[in-house]
Amino acid sequence: MSAASMDVIVSLCKRRGFVFQSSEIYGGTGSCWDYGPLGVELRNNIKRIWWRDFVQQRDDMVGLDASILMHPTVWKASGHVDNFTDPMVDCRECKRRFRADQAGTMDWTHYCPATKGNKFTIKGGERCPHCGASRTLCPECGKGELTAPRQFNLMFKTFMGPVEEDAAVTYLRPETAQGIFVNFDNVLQATRRKLPFGIAQIGKAFRNEITPGNFIFRSREFEQMEIEYFVNPHDQLDGRPADEAWHDRWIAECQSWFTRYGLDPANLKLHEHLGDELAHYSKRTVDLLYRFPMGWNELMGIANRTDFDLKQHAKFSGKSLTYFDEERKEHLVPFVIEPSAGVDRALLAFLLDAYREEEVRGEKRVVLRLHPELAPIKIAVLPLLKKRAEIVATGHDLRHRLARRWLTLYDDTAAIGRLYRRQDEVGTPYCVTVDVKTVGDPDKGEAGDGKITIRERDTMQQIRVPMADLETVFGRLLDAGTSWSEVAAGYPRAEG
Ligand code: GAP
Numbered sequence: 001m002s003a004a005s006m007d008v009i010v011s012l013c014k015r016r017g018f019v020f021q022s023s024e025i026y027g028g029t030g031s032c033w034d035y036g037p038l039g040v041e042l043r044n045n046i047k048r049i050w051w052r053d054f055v056q057q058r059d060d061m062v063g064l065d066a067s068i069l070m071h072p073t074v075w076k077a078s079g080h081v082d083n084f085t086d087p088m089v090d091c092r093e094c095k096r097r098f099r100a101d102q103a104g105t106m107d108w109t110h111y112c113p114a115t116k117g118n119k120f121t122i123k124g125g126e127r128c129p130h131c132g133a134s135r136t137l138c139p140e141c142g143k144g145e146l147t148a149p150r151q152f153n154l155m156f157k158t159f160m161g162p163v164e165e166d167a168a169v170t171y172l173r174p175e176t177a178q179g180i181f182v183n184f185d186n187v188l189q190a191t192r193r194k195l196p197f198g199i200a201q202i203g204k205a206f207r208n209e210i211t212p213g214n215f216i217f218r219s220r221e222f223e224q225m226e227i228e229y230f231v232n233p234h235d236q237l238d239g240r241p242a243d244e245a246w247h248d249r250w251i252a253e254c255q256s257w258f259t260r261y262g263l264d265p266a267n268l269k270l271h272e273h274l275g276d277e278l279a280h281y282s283k284r285t286v287d288l289l290y291r292f293p294m295g296w297n298e299l300m301g302i303a304n305r306t307d308f309d310l311k312q313h314a315k316f317s318g319k320s321l322t323y324f325d326e327e328r329k330e331h332l333v334p335f336v337i338e339p340s341a342g343v344d345r346a347l348l349a350f351l352l353d354a355y356r357e358e359e360v361r362g363e364k365r366v367v368l369r370l371h372p373e374l375a376p377i378k379i380a381v382l383p384l385l386k387k388r389a390e391i392v393a394t395g396h397d398l399r400h401r402l403a404r405r406w407l408t409l410y411d412d413t414a415a416i417g418r419l420y421r422r423q424d425e426v427g428t429p430y431c432v433t434v435d436v437k438t439v440g441d442p443d444k445g446e447a448g449d450g451k452i453t454i455r456e457r458d459t460m461q462q463i464r465v466p467m468a469d470l471e472t473v474f475g476r477l478l479d480a481g482t483s484w485s486e487v488a489a490g491y492p493r494a495e496g
Pocket of ligand 1: 174175176177207209216217218219220221222223224226298299300301338340341342343344345
């Protein structure tokens with residue numbers, strides 16, 4: 001298991017430029033986050049490999065990029081206008097707002113009459129140990145009464161065009177999925193796909209969450225990676241209705257995707273939605289949970305949305321959203337399996353899982369054991385002596401050369417030990433050092449050997465490699481996925 005608490009990750013993210021609070025100089029907006037120089041690379045890597053693995057490398061998938069603002073009837077048809085609500089209560093005193101189901105489980109403030117009105121913070125669901133009271137008032141201020149629960153719609157409302165009137169109301173999309181459903185027929189006509197096939201989309205979604213929190217886990221603006229996989233419900237697969245079999249296949253695919261890129265399987269488990277938990281559109285939903293520091297929580301969901309959405313959009317738009325089954329000579333509405341993941345939650349899970357604190361020669365080493373495909377910086381070029389102009393020039397040349405294929409950084413702002421630690425902390429898998437032996441020493445009449453040292457992050461092993469081999473070596477390590485031990489076996493070890 002990772003050694004990381006949320007505080008440790010939040011602090012690392014700010015210090016090293018992964019994630020900043022939005023509008024921080026104005027006091028911040030508690031529920032929005034900005035991705036810094038390393039965060040944007042990590043985020044892009046997650047999206048890139050997801051798109052590559054689930055869209056480009058499969059022959060049953062295509063992509064889409066729909067607009068965020070859609071016709072308002074989309075949200076009526078999808079059920080979001082009527083059902084995308086949370087019951088909430090307001091404090092009559094401090095005016096804070098809580099989700100009705102969470103007010104009872106939050107830690108609560110209590111002015112205890114048995115101790116002359118002293119203020120205590122009591123654990124959620126527990127009674128005051130002095131007077132025995134349980135919470136009835138506002139959990140935050142401890143003074144105000146709470147209103148009866150009212151339904152609160154989580155969609156952000158806005159106006160299309162210059163006039164702020166009811167007829168111009170529209171919404172920021174709360175999920176990317178609907179952009180796919182309303183384009184089902186367009187994609188079908190344009191691509192002539194046969195069932196089963198999927199449409200994928202990555203994009204921003206917005207929810208006016210009542211209780212955002214836990215860093216980037218729940219925010220009001222976030223990004224989703226969604227697939228709507230259309231299946232013929234009359235087909236049989238693995239001896240079962242095709243939609244049920246595909247649902248299980250997608251659950252397994254998603255789980256193995258996260259473990260392939262580094263999540264410890266022990267930190268993942270499945271959660272089956274039962275009874276009330278099941279969304280209005282779903283025949284079956286399974287969440288993939290990750291063991292976050294605040295407990296097991298949803299990393300992504302995989303739902304069987306049946307034909308609900310296509311039928312709803314057909315009904316509200318008056319357009320046919322069917323598929324013609326050539327074999328059976330019938331028009332049908334496909335069923336949909338929907339794997340839906342959050343980019344921000346995936347990023348948080350990858351960071352938490354990769355974080356390690358180790359002791360190396362009596363000193364603490366913080367290392368992010370990120371999968372090389374995820375690592376923001378792939379290679380760091382570090383000169384051993386920055387006073388030697390040839391070493392610095394060779395370092396810059398190497399960075400320039402390697403940066404054509406992999407994100408490569410040059411850093412000479414500290415001693416080598418410190419530079420290694422900095423790269424370990426942000427997950428850079430390989431460091432290249434240029435030293436006196438590489439370039440030689442004309443004063444002593446020594447010629448350079450033209451070799452550099454490559455250091456691997458996790459083992460901290462070092463090998464000595466001719467500069468001419470660099471593209472081949474990193475091509476094997478970073479593109480072909482050859483293991484470090486296999487590549488390192490072909491070169492002499494350098495001393496650490
Ligand atoms: N189209 C289905 C759908 O939107 P969801 O379970 O509401 O289902 C899917 O959302 C995923 O989107 C979640 O598993 C989570 O990873 C991410 N997500 C949802 N709300 C989020 C929020 N407020 N902040 C960050 N990520 C969120």
